Amino acid sequence: MFQSNVFDYVNVLDKAADASWLRHEVISNNLSNVDTPGYKRQDVSFEETLKSALGSGFSKSMDARVADAGKENLSAKVFTDQAAFSYRLDKNNVDVDNENVMFAENQLKYQGLIAAIRQEFTNLQMVMK
DSSP: OOOOOTTHHHHHHHHHHHHHHHHHHHHHHHHHTTTSTTOOOEEEEOHHHHHHHHOOOSSSOHHHHHHHHHHSOOOOEEEETTTTOOOSTTSOOOOHHHHHHHHHHHHHHHHHHHHHHHHHHHHHHHHHO
C-alpha cells in the first residue's frame, strides 16, 4: 500500500482547531456560570501537549516532527483553573473581563487555524494540477 505524509500538517492543524473549539465551549460555559456560587473557571490544555509532541531538537526536520506528532494522541484536556483561588465572597473565580478577552483571543486563533487548513488544501490542489 502507498504511504504518504501529505496530510500530516492538516491532521495536526485539525487537532489544534478541535482544541480551540473545545476552549470556545469551555469559555462559554465559564461565562454562563459567572453568577453561580462556588463555580470554578475551567480551561483547556493543548499547547503544551503539542509543543511536547513536536519536540525541540534540531535532529529532525519540521516535516518529520509534524509527521511524528500527527501519529501521537494529540488531545485537548479540560481542567479546573486555579481551583483554590477566589477573590469573590461566593467562592466563584470567573472574571467576566478576562473571559471575554480569552474568548476573543481564542476566536482569532481558531480563524487562523481554519485559514491554515484551507491553505494546506489549496497547496494540495495546486500540486495536483
